[in-house]
Every structure is written in structure tokens, then in C-alpha cells.
Amino acid sequence: MRIFTKKLPHPDLPAEEKAQLLLNAEYQETMVESTFMYLTLDLPTAPLYKDEKEQLIIPQVPLFSILAKFNGVTEKVSVARALPGAGGPRGHRARLSPRPQEYKTYKENFLKRFQLTRLPPYLIFCIKRFTKNNFFVEKNPTIVNFPITNVDLREYLSEEVQAAHSHTTYDLIANIVHDGKPSEGSYRIHVLHHGTGKWYELQDLQVTDILPQMITLSEAYIQIWKRREEDETNQQGA
Numbered sequence: 001m002r003i004f005t006k007k008l009p010h011p012d013l014p015a016e017e018k019a020q021l022l023l024n025a026e027y028q029e030t031m032v033e034s035t036f037m038y039l040t041l042d043l044p045t046a047p048l049y050k051d052e053k054e055q056l057i058i059p060q061v062p063l064f065s066i067l068a069k070f071n072g073v074t075e076k077v078s079v080a081r082a083l084p085g086a087g088g089p090r091g092h093r094a095r096l097s098p099r100p101q102e103y104k105t106y107k108e109n110f111l112k113r114f115q116l117t118r119l120p121p122y123l124i125f126c127i128k129r130f131t132k133n134n135f136f137v138e139k140n141p142t143i144v145n146f147p148i149t150n151v152d153l154r155e156y157l158s159e160e161v162q163a164a165h166s167h168t169t170y171d172l173i174a175n176i177v178h179d180g181k182p183s184e185g186s187y188r189i190h191v192l193h194h195g196t197g198k199w200y201e202l203q204d205l206q207v208t209d210i211l212p213q214m215i216t217l218s219e220a221y222i223q224i225w226k227r228r229e230e231d232e233t234n235q236q237g238a
Helices: 015-020 062-068
Strands: 002-008 028-035 039-044 058-064 074-083 105-114 122-128 129-132 138-139 142-145 169-179 188-195 198-203 206-210 219-227
Touching: 039 062, 058 062, 062 105, 062 142
Parallel strands: 039 122, 058 142
Antiparallel strands: 002 028, 002 105, 074 105, 122 219, 129 138, 169 188, 169 219, 188 198, 198 206
């Protein structure tokens, strides 16, 4: 994977000073090659308002929308807190206050782009449902709409990378679901039986069969996808 990073000037700076900083090498875009074990998919922010029945609105988002993070074009803002003594707004160092052991810090903003350079035989998606603030962990209930089979990732590859990949279609083989609150919830897993093409739901020691259409209605958390080879045929019921 290629990761492109570009530092942004502090938002409180005047426009003229921002333009000047963007000419410095520190603010030019850099690129690094990196391996990955899984792809983190970011969910849109869940709504805070309730509907007319005083129930929270559960939004939905297509899988392909959150996969756009890895198309090499979509930019994501990343925030990092500067360390003491690092350069702050207007080029100043973090200033010490009159009291010992106290100092002012600020946050640095970066723009990042991600581009896939290789499609492995298996892909793991980790859907970012949990976020932690200073007080507690929040869960995003957004439902991800995804097909069980025939997920083609060719459009997320650059043209030169596409030429090196003759197989870019994936089928879902496992789906881990989190139910309930962040601190009190439970997990279920949906697993495909390759011999029969049937899906099963596992929770603790209980195993039941499940329709593929029901899997797409769950709050998917972690998914495993298998790349389809040319001699493979789709045996799933979806």
C-alpha cells in the first residue's frame, strides 16, 4: 500500500502565512510504501437526533463508499498532538506557563491518501465501530450494506496495478458481528461452509443455519473476504 501524507498549516494562521508555509519542504506531500494485515474502514458519524417516534435513526452506508478511502484519491484528515517543544502556530515553540510542569500544546493536522498496490488472496476488513474519547467508548450503529459475493476491487487500483492483477473479485467467507452496548455487548460470527455453500451462525456453542440475506442486516465488525480465482465458481446462495 502507498500512503501519501501532507502536513497542513495551523488553522489559526493568517492566509498569507499559510501560503508561505505551504512552500516549505515540511509541508510537501510524501509517500511511503507499507504492508498491511487488515484494512480499517471508517464509518460516517452517527446522527444525534431522533425521529418522530423518539428513536435514534440508524443510518446506512454502502460498502463501496467506505472502501473509497483506498482509491488513492480520497483525502482523510489525521490529527496528531504535538509534543512539548515542537513548533506551534507562527513557528513558535510550545510556551511554558509561569507554573512548573505546565505547557501549552497544539494539534497538527495532516492530509492522508491511501492507495492499494496489491490484492492478496484474502482481505480482512475492520469496520471502525468504536471510538474512545476522554470519558467513555462510543459505538457507531451504522449498517454497512454489502453484497455477499462479487465484490470487485479493480476500480480502487491504479492503472499500472490493474495490469498486474487478473483477479480482483472477492467473496465473503466470514462475518463477525457485535451486538449491544460497547461494554455489555456480545459477538456472533457468520461462517461459509465451502462444501455446501451454506452459511451458519455461531454464538458460543450454538450453531444455526442462516440465510445470506440476513447477514447483510447485521452490525458487521470484522469481515474476511476470499479472492475468487478463474477456475472457481460461486456456490453461495446470494
